[in-house]
Amino acid sequence: MTKTATLYRMHNDKHICPFGLKAKDLLQREGYQVEDHKLTSREQTDQFKQEHEVKTTPQAFINGDRIGGYDDLRKHFDKGEAGQTGETYTPVMSIFAVALLMAVAFVYSTSTTLLSMRVVELFIALSMAILAIQKLRDLYAFSNSFITYDLLAMKVVRYAYVYPFVEAYVGIGMIAGLPAYMVAPFSLFIGTIGAISVFKAVYLDKRDLKCACVGGNSNVPLGFVSLTENLFMIAAGIWMLVR
Template sequence: MKKKATLYRMETAEHICPYGLKAKYLLKKHGFEVADQILESREQTDVFKQEQGVKSTPQVFVEGERIGGHDDLRSYLGLENPDKDVVTYKPIIAIFAVTFLMALSLTINTYQDLVFEPVLIWFFGMSMAVLAIQKLRDLNGFINQFITYDLLAMKYIPYARFYAFAEAYAGIGMLSGLNPWYFAPVALLIGTIGAVSVIKAVYIDKRALKCACVGGDSNVPLGFVSLTENLIMILLAVYMLINFF
């Protein structure tokens, strides 16, 4: 026999609580018979919270016993709650994985074969462009995080703003097929400063920092991945300049 659960969640013309929908999904997924009680206005929601002595909705009751909100329900079901502050490489892995597959697809589509050089150039060009978008969507947030470890940005704050645009410029340049002297020196400059900054902050000063590479709200740790990104930028810029002649 199915356990019975009652879910109180807010759903108005202006707002549908996402955690209420998630709680409903979890309850049904785990075999509960759900009585879905919709709170159809802010006023009705406030009255419910006051009556129950709770600060938020949704609220879940199982067999008459209050379990709590969405996170409490996950704990009740034995599920982990994602930690928003946990240090993770997931954002950078997602970006690199998608841009690599894009570069691979474009190379096969263009050459009807797998050619290493364009895969490498397009992959890194796309990656730089996407990473620049991540920075530009919240430029002030990026600047606040970037200036805590970049050696030039510490001394000259406007360089942090320049960096975000320069990365976009260099990345798009790599995709353009134009003379690399138009953009490769920019990649070489920001890559060199970035590599030296990471080495000093992480490997010399031993500071535990978050990388601003995917934006100011990033929980990606500053370290090996950031250093590798800068070193590849340097090597690719040098490679393109040498091979242009």
């Protein structure tokens, strides 16, 4: 027996509701044949809301019963809450994973030996460069988070605006193979201050903070991953000097 559902969603030249598309997709994945009604104007949408006494669209109906919008459909089908909620390491772990794959790809394109220090060097360099991009996307938001735990930025607020540029320079410098004296001191400087700051805030002061490592307004908790980022910088600086 074919299962059918009725969906009303906004779809016009100026706006296509993303939740309407997601609701349609969810219904189809659950085995429903969807009667898709597109609300093509503001007047039509307002009339629908008034008629069914609802405040938002999309609205889905199954067997004549109104289920509601996209979130209501997820609850109806016992799905989890949509999107990332609460604290998560997903953003920074995604960056590390992609940086590692890129490092392997770079080395593979020029050499048949994948197990080499060059992979490690590129992994650290690419990670730093990508993390710097995340911070540079919104320097203001990054600084608001960074100055709450970085010991130097607390005293010299402008350091928070300089930090991402230094991190990007170190990453790019490592990729380019610049002389150690041009890159290593910067890596050691920001890495050491960062490591001490994170260790103090998390393990000594026991503060519950969000990490600015992937930019401001993130839900990445300040902790081991943040400390790892700074330890990477310290290790990179030492390696460049002794290499």
